[in-house]
Amino acid sequence: MERTTCCIIGGGPAGMVLGLLLARSGVRVTVLEKHGDFLRDFRGDTVHPTTLQLMDDLGLAERFAELPQRRVDIVQLPVGRDGDFLTIGDFRLLPIKYPYIALVPQWDLLDLLADEAKQESDFSLRMQTEVTELIREGGRVNGVRYRDADGGTGELRADITIACDGRDSLARRLPELRLRDFPTPMDVRWFRVPRKEDDPAGLIGLVRDRTFTALIDRGDYYQTASIIEKDSDAAGRSRPIEEFNQRLRHLVPWFDDGRELVDTWEDVKLLHVTLDRLNKWHVPGLLCIGDAAHAMSPVGGIGINLAVQDAVAAARHLAAPLREGRLRRRHVAAIQRRRWPTTLLIQGLQKVLHRNAVEPGLRGEIDFGDRTRLPRPIRMITRLPLLRMFPPYILAYGALRERPPREAVRG
Ligand SMILES: Cc1cc2nc3c(=O)[nH]c(=O)nc-3n(C[C@H](O)[C@H](O)[C@H](O)COP(=O)(O)OP(=O)(O)OC[C@H]3O[C@@H](n4cnc5c(N)ncnc54)[C@H](O)[C@@H]3O)c2cc1C
Known part of the structure; x- marks a missing residue:
């Protein structure tokens, strides 16, 4: 019988x-980890200031800086007919060591963490x-019971099992955990579009003709997210890809310069948006x-x-009791108590934004092309530029700041 102290399901x-x-x-x-490597279709790749600080605390800042990356320190919205950009979030106003989001392919980050962890004899x-x-x-x-690459099966017993296996987690089948699902108004299409050197940089949001488009500047291309009405993807896919490209040229004016956009529908991935806990x-x-x-x-x-912040909080609460063989239920319960306010706060904000920005935007009731009809919070940001620090702060820290266990810190 195989045994470990902590069994983690999932290497995300x-x-x-x-x-x-x-x-x-x-x-x-x-x-x-069920996959053979960390390469997947596009997965999230936004690394926020708190995760950058964690890399620093772990002595990994230099290795992290060597990964291919772009840095985004402002969030912009194009407003008015003249194509001006309005800054609605500014990380540079935060008094922190890493005042930006690093856009790093997730597999590079996971490879780095795996490499580093393999140096430890306990890993x-x-x-x-x-x-x-x-x-x-x-x-x-x-x-857990598992199946390996050769189809062989086995059992791994542990003092504690931690489910990090994502939104389709096996653990979610346990009725006593009580999954609560919230409706969402949208799904997201993800795809890449070539970027030219003098195209707008940073993170750009466009709202036009009942569509939200977010462009993440990745150097020679934009990682592009297009927010569409829930369950409307299939209807779009039955049309030729050129229709999709035409619309894209209309939504993002600087794409209308003869550049190639998307080759086939296969290059457009769908994310079914879920919000649950x-x-x-x-x-x-x-x-x-x-x-x-x-x-x-x-x-x-x-x-x-x-x-990542959940993992930091979990490690802080569990490291000593697990090492010393005195783990109790209260140590585990403390992790949910610690992370619950941040989860509620961020999901609450996301619901407010769904209701007051995404839904009206998809109904065509918001038009950032008309400066006189900008939503009130955005008009306030125009008048009080210091407000631009709040969206990045909440995104970066949530309700509480987490710190890794002292034994894990290096340098
Ligand atoms: C298309 C897309 C775009 C996204 N964009 C962003 C973004 O820009 N920024 C952002 O912050 N977030 C983004 N997200 C969300 C982000 O990727 C997740 O919130 C984050 O990865 C969650 O991390 P995790 O470790 O909890 O789970 P996951 O990243 O889902 O990792 C779970 C891991 O468990 C493994 N696994 C699953 N089941 C098993 C099993 N039975 N046995 C063994 N292994 C298993 C999986 O292979 C995977 O490696 C995006 C998600 C998607 C799908």
Whole structure:
């Protein structure tokens, strides 16, 4: 029978950060990841100031800086017919060491974390190993059953199992965790469009003709998100891709210069937007964090940051009790209590934005082309520029700031 102290299901941002922090703190930890590598279709790649500070605390700032990345320190909206840009968020106003979002391919970040964790003798990462079932005995989760790359099966028993396996987590099948789902008005299409050197830089949001378009400047291309009405993707896909490109040229005026846009519908990925959370993140022997505990709307690009901050909080509460063999239920319950206010705050803000910006925008009731009809909060930001620091602050820190366990800090 195989045994570890902490079994982590899933090697995404939450699982890899937690694995690294616990291993550095002297806890035996095994991460099981079903894929063979970290390369996937586009996944979120916004690394917020708090995660950058964490990299610094862990002595990884230099290695992180070597990853291919773009930095975004302002969020802009084009307003008025003359194509002016209005800054609605400014990270540079925050008194912090890393006042920007780094746009880094998620696989590069995960590779870095995995590389670093492998230096620790207490760490083990098993790729191509899919957890198929939780081992439940007498009302307690005692580990997992898994299937490896060769189709072989096994059992891994652990003092605690932590579900970091994303929004389709196995743990969500446990009725006592009580999943609560909130309706969302939109889905998101993700695709790349070539960017020219003198095109607008940074993070740009456009609202025009019942469509929101967000452009993330990635150097020679824009990672582009197009927010569409819920469940309306299939109808669009039945039309030729050239119709999609035509509309894109209309929505983003500087794309109408003869450049190639999107080749085929295969290059346009769909994200089914969900906003949900578990009412309870733990049962005896099991804890859920990251998307497994709360799937976020893409508004604010905050999913990775929250998953990482959950992992930092979990490591801080669990490292000593696990290392010293004195883990109690209260240590696990404290993690949900700590992260609950931030989850509620961010999901609450996302719901407000869905209701007051996304829904009216999709109905064509907001038109940033008309300066006289800008929504009130945006007019206030125009008058009081210091307000531009609040959206980045909330996105970066949520309700509470998390710190890693002391043993994991380097340098
Ligand atoms: C298309 C898209 C775009 C996004 N854009 C952004 C963005 O710009 N910014 C942002 O912050 N967030 C974004 N997000 C959300 C963000 O990616 C997630 O919030 C974040 O990755 C959550 O991290 P996690 O570690 O909790 O879960 P995940 O990243 O989902 O990781 C879960 C891991 O568990 C593994 N796994 C799942 N099941 C099993 C199993 N049974 N056994 C073993 N392994 C398993 C998966 O392979 C995966 O590696 C986006 C999400 C999507 C889908």
